[in-house]
Amino acid sequence: MASSDSHTSQKSLDHAATLICARQTLELEAQAILSLKERLGPEFVRAVELILACSGRVIVCGLGKTGHIARKIAATLASTGTPSFFLHAAEAIHGDIGMIGSQDLLVTLSYSGAGQEILSILPAAHRLGVKVIALTGHPQSELARLAAVHLDVSVALEACPLNLAPTSSTTASLAMGDALAVACLQARGFSPEDFARSHPGGALGRKLLTRVSDVMRSGAALPTVAANATMSEALEEISRKGMGMTAVLDEQGKVLGIFTDGDLRRLIEREGDIRQLTITAGMTRNPRQISANALAVDAALIMDNHRLNHMLVCQDDGLLLGAVHMHDLMAAKVI
Numbered sequence: 001m002a003s004s005d006s007h008t009s010q011k012s013l014d015h016a017a018t019l020i021c022a023r024q025t026l027e028l029e030a031q032a033i034l035s036l037k038e039r040l041g042p043e044f045v046r047a048v049e050l051i052l053a054c055s056g057r058v059i060v061c062g063l064g065k066t067g068h069i070a071r072k073i074a075a076t077l078a079s080t081g082t083p084s085f086f087l088h089a090a091e092a093i094h095g096d097i098g099m100i101g102s103q104d105l106l107v108t109l110s111y112s113g114a115g116q117e118i119l120s121i122l123p124a125a126h127r128l129g130v131k132v133i134a135l136t137g138h139p140q141s142e143l144a145r146l147a148a149v150h151l152d153v154s155v156a157l158e159a160c161p162l163n164l165a166p167t168s169s170t171t172a173s174l175a176m177g178d179a180l181a182v183a184c185l186q187a188r189g190f191s192p193e194d195f196a197r198s199h200p201g202g203a204l205g206r207k208l209l210t211r212v213s214d215v216m217r218s219g220a221a222l223p224t225v226a227a228n229a230t231m232s233e234a235l236e237e238i239s240r241k242g243m244g245m246t247a248v249l250d251e252q253g254k255v256l257g258i259f260t261d262g263d264l265r266r267l268i269e270r271e272g273d274i275r276q277l278t279i280t281a282g283m284t285r286n287p288r289q290i291s292a293n294a295l296a297v298d299a300a301l302i303m304d305n306h307r308l309n310h311m312l313v314c315q316d317d318g319l320l321l322g323a324v325h326m327h328d329l330m331a332a333k334v335i
Contacts, residue, residue, distance in 0.1 A: 021161070032155040040179070051180065058074070058082055059085060059087050060073050060074040061086075061118065066109040066170065069173045070109045071086040073107070073180075080184070081184065081190045087099060089115065089121065093117055093120045102128045102129055105133070106131070107133045108143060109135045109136075109173055110134070111153070112137070114141055118143060119142060119146075133148065133150075134150050135150075137152070154169075155168040155172050159171075210297070210334055211296060212293070212313055212322075215328045217322055218313075223247065224249050225249070227256055227279065231277050231278070231282070238261070244260060245258055245260040245323070249320060254318040255289065257283035257285045257287060259282055288308065288311055289311065289312050299329065300335045303329075311323065
């Protein structure tokens with residue numbers, strides 16, 4: 001016997017109505033954010049001052065939908081120079097409140113300002129001398145009254161057609177959290193380098209933190225020959241090390257030149273039989289060099305501008321330290 005279709009039939013989607021609904025949602029949430037601008041004043045400045053003065057961690061606490069927003073605010077603060085973590089309000093009253101220390105600052109999110117889980121945390125925070133910043137939609141709520149600083153994130157209307165599901169209100173709370181994080185970032189003079197240190201795995205982190213020394217080849221992997229080396233010896237070194245070049249060094253290990261695949265082709269075109277020549281006959285003298293402490297992205301820029309596949313890494317006195325290949329930079333995702 002054939003099984004019956006368990007799915008209820010659905011009417012076809014009204015495309016026009018769908019787009020109208022989506023646009024209204026975006027409009028209402030945009031209005032909710034813009035309305036926050038008029039409420040920013042001394043309380044917001046005081047909140048920023050408390051965050052900047054915090055010698056411990058900024059603990060952002062919420063529950064339900066505001067809990068998700070609180071988690072994101074904590075992550076944004078942490079990535080922009082403010083040590084921070086998220087605390088789930090329900091878990092807090094079952095033991096996790098022990099995560100709060102006397103040097104910390106507590107940021108609480110509750111649109112109603114009456115959530116019992118959040119309110120249950122406050123006595124313990126106050127006993128420790130922990131200041132509380134509250135984001136609510138009700139300035140007269142108990143949470144607002146018990147906090148050292150209250151930030152009003154109230155909205156005229158939720159974007160939900162039923163005016164029930166947290167939509168505009170969570171968007172407003174998220175935007176206020178971003179405003180706090182960015183204001184603190186600016187006040188601290190947080191730089192792109194600081195941001196990169198918080199994001200070592202990202203593209204910006206790789207560009208601003210990766211040094212030439214991190215990607216260069218050195219030691220036994222580095223192709224080198226002496227100035228009196230024969231062409232045969234040089235070619236063997238190039239083939240063995242697989243960089244498409246070899247550095248040519250004097251007796252002190254300082255760079256005299258570089259011999260590349262391109263140099264080999266040009267030398268053959270010019271001389272024909274090169275078997276009796278030494279490496280100095282075909283090397284490029286005074287090759288471009290870079291410091292091991294330079295940013296790898298700068299090495300990539302120089303190599304790209306001058307159409308180089310490799311570049312030598314040297315000390316200021318010309319002593320060879322290593323060599324970097326364009327493929328190494330690509331493998332490190334610097335470019």
